[in-house]
Amino acid sequence: MGAATPAAGSPPTKHPRHLLDLAGWTAEQVHALFDTSDVMAQVMTRTIKKVPALQGFTVGTLFFEDSTRTRLSFERAARAQSADVISFAAGGSSVSKGESLKDTLKTIDAMKSDLYVVRHPAAGAPLQLTRWTDAAIVNAGDGRRAHPTQALLDAYTFRTSFPGYAGFEGVELAIVGDVAHSRVARSNVELWTKLGARVRLCGPRTLLPDELGERPGVTLTHRVEEAVEGAHAVMALRLQTERMAGGLLPSLAEVRERYQVNRARMRLAHPDALVMHPGPMNRDVEIEGVLADDPRSVVERQVANGVPVRMAVLYTLLVGSR
Amino acid sequence: MTRPANGSEAMSEPHHGGDRPTPRTVLRGARLIDARGDHGVHDLWLAGGSVEGVDLGGDAELEIDARGLLATPAFLDPHVHLRTPGQEEKEDLASGLAAAAAGGFGTVVSMANTDPVVDDPAIVADLVAQAAALGRARLRPAAALSLGLKGERLADYAALQAAGAVMITDDGIPVVDSHLQRRACEYVRELGLVIQTHSEDPSLRQGGVMHEGAVSHELGLPGNPAEAESIMIFRDCEVARMTGARVHIAHVSSERGMRVVEWFKAQGAPVTCEVTPHHLTLTDEAWRAFDPVIKVAPPLRTADDVAYLRDAVRRGVVDCLGSDHAPHTRAEKDRDALRAPFGLPNIEVAFPLLYTDLVLAGDLDLARLLELLQGGVARVMGWPEPTLAAGAPADVVLLDLDTEAAVDPAGFLSKAKFSPWEGRALRGWPSMTLVAGRVAFDRAHA
Structure with missing residues (x-):
């Protein structure tokens, strides 16, 4: 060839x-x-x-x-x-x-x-x-x-979009949202820790069992500000609306208030932090709509x-x- | 192994009940062990379907060389699924009772979650009649607690008992309605039947396919927490205490669940419990291979739970073993982890597995293991203690404790020819099982 x-x-x-x-x-x-x-x-x-x-x-x-x-x-x-x-x-x-x-x-x-x-x-x-x-x-x-190819393309996107951290050493990735039901989160945890990064998982306890924090290089938090602070990449996970019906979450409004990845919270992150989302997005639910179109967003590049x-x-x- | 004394053709098929007289039989040179103790090596004589005595003289119609083997009362199993009527693609009476005999079991209690459900005296009577003609293990059917296992209306317990039912249970489907559980217990108490419960809270279990814990969260499979079991065991024991009915908690799988049983036993509540061979030997780690053969309800728990169950067995908290032999077709178990059905076949390996993993490993005395398979079950069921005393039923198993052989599911007599223990080298294989003085299983001719 x-x-x-x-x-x-x-x-x-x-x-x-x-x-x-x-x-x-x-x-x-x-x-x-x-x-x-x-x-x-x-x-x-x-x-x-x-x-x-x-x-x-x-x-x-x-x-x-x-x-x-x-x-x-x-x-x-x-x-x-x-x-x-x-x-x-x-x-x-x-x-x-x-x-x-x-x-x-x-x-x-x-x-x-x-x-x-x-x-x-x-x-x-x-x-x-x-x-x-x-x-x-x-x-x-x-x-x-x-979902290994999703994790590979997420990490690849980071490697090609965040110069200076291609080796992943010292990189902090925050994953926010419905971690418990997410294959994307599990594969990203597996991959990014393997590459040398640390991963912070964030969500309400109903969507983030303690056991997921037992892996080396992984920390759990139930406060999104704590997850985002100083992070090099912030990944919002799709929130399935059936989680409300299943008794795992209160209202959409409360979830938005407490766990949405938005511009205000991104000010706490590393100045060059990337905003990621595996798609399909619920704009203005797990991710603020305008943030998805912000220069920091690499959603389309993913x-x-x-x-x-x-x-x-x-x-x-x-x-x-x- | 069998040598007819009259020189006729060696028998490879069991005698069928009814017409032919039971041959006077001698088991030569077996080490005899029963609940009364280890009696040493003797000739055990059987006649007319009963134990005749030891070291007697006279002519034997059937000579069995039992040198080097252990002779003990055939095992009892309070919990098997024989899938009849209606699910004969999974198991039928011929295959299931042959499998039971191959496992050393002389009597099994079949569960009622069939299609149609065993909630009709005519079905019970039919099962008993069919099984008696097979000449394998004895069948003692359980009947449903609720009509159609729907958890709504009581079944006709007295009529079911009169037809031959020995236990009342909706096993497979937990009884959600606490009021129905109470009324069933109250009604059944005067009949003297034992009520067996499948204690899991369906609303907490949700769609769990394996134990909820570190492994389920890592593997991303829906989890079923131990608390779904312990909460329902508490309800079932409390209703037993409240009504005075004899309640038997099936397949306790978790430390939490076992602690609840202990707590009620300490208060004198009329409860008994069983554990299964798989919950004593396998853990949720087995799910890493993603083979739904190990998908069971309640699920395989953690190594800590297994250790606690084994300790409860040693301490006498556990009354008996129940195999929960639950055959399915290979195709059903070749579905994905979410859609494969719950249950695994184990009755043919139950004794060798527990003898190897518990007794030979130094975790349990042989006498205690035998008690869990003989007298322990009899006490739960309200049956006489099985012994080798003269006059006792001639239900005897000959065990080969020395020969090591690998588990070969292709050779199972059950229709479910797969096993999570495939290839495991085990000792303690039954050589022969006699039921009512007739050979129901002979490994040499199996």
């Missing part, structure tokens, strides 16, 4: 065969993946945004839960490298209630893909699938458990970086291991 070959993308030790979470990945392997992402990002600036890197490979997207942006991002990442894409949407009624996960996979797998991108409402489902196929599995979000980071993930798993 000539000049587009991401030669920088060979990690020093063999990375795991799948990307289920970031547990098996070393900081060096993650940085190597980011180096590959730099090459892919350069591809995305060209007039012709396509390289033949994955020509002949087939990527299957297996979404057991509705998602638009993540699925589009993966499909773009596959096609930009000339892979064929087959898509299976199993959300809603298309998977009969009684069909086992194994049977569903076996049906799709009969059509032969080299790698599956899987989103599932149940934690662990992508790991279960690895038992029943020879293809590589990329977790695109499983229940509340993990979405844009999703493509090169996922290109690097697909490339590394399909080609980098051979």
